[in-house]
Amino acid sequence: MTSPAPQTVKDEARALYHLGLKEKAEGRMERAIEFFDAALAAQPDFPEALCSGGYILQTTGHYEGALAFYGRAIELDPDYFDALFNRGCLHFALNRLDLAASDFARAAELQPTDAGAQSNLGAALYQGGRLTDAVDVLQKSLALDPALVEAELNLGSALRRLGRDDEAHEAFMRAALLKPDCAEAYCGLGIVARARGEFKEAMDFYDCALAFDPKLEEALSSKGGLQLLLGQFEEGWECYENRWVDRHRPVPVSDRRFDL
DSSP states (O other), X not given: OOOOOHHHHHHHHHHHHHHHHHHHHXXXXXXHHHHHHHHHHHOSOXXXXXXXXHHHHHHTTOHHHHHHHHHHHHHHOTTOHHHHHHHHHHHHHTTOHHHHHHHHHXXXXXXXXXXXXXXXXXXXXXXXXXXXXXHXXXXXXXXXXXXXXXXXXXXXXXXXXXXXHHHHHHHHHHHHHHXXXXXXXXXXXXXXXXXXXXXXXXXXXXXXXXXXXXXXXXXXXXXXXXXXXXXXXXXXXXXXXXGGSSOOOOOXXXXXXXXX
């Protein structure tokens, strides 16, 4: 019995892969995994199947397995944008910021006009404390796509930490205009207003943030700190206790479609 021709094997693997994508799109993850596994059994050096399998592993909490799948896909195709982007998102979620920044930087290099890659690189740089670099990259992402709320939030946060309060105010205001129910944007505006000594405006912004998200810890603790400063001790201590919560300003990253 002769072995199947290489092209026949690749065609079979790709057909199985597309069946897996169909099952995944319809929410049948177990079936999708079966098809991806079958595709990889037929063709182990199949970057797309590895990337899709990695994404399913990621969404089901098998992070190290997902990283292994993404890593193998990138070994096979070092210029595989989706695998680099997805692995960067996972590294970011695991707080492996240098690795995330490296993957996003490579993805951005491969597709310089992809605003999501630029925005995510900026988020990783900001979270890692590279504030000036983050500002440059986030401004580039917004030049590509002015509607990226998460990029505006990160830009505002980076500018605020650099002491550039007027520019931070503008970034947070743009985020609020893009997404009028964005609690993080109003919280950022409150923090900037307090830094300027505009206490009434700051309180109004905190209240606005909490109207949209009553559990936003940063808004609660910031409001509490301002209440204590203004002598409103009973209300202030209650809100200020939220400073003990393990929280930072959310630094979201841009999502993308993982189907190929």
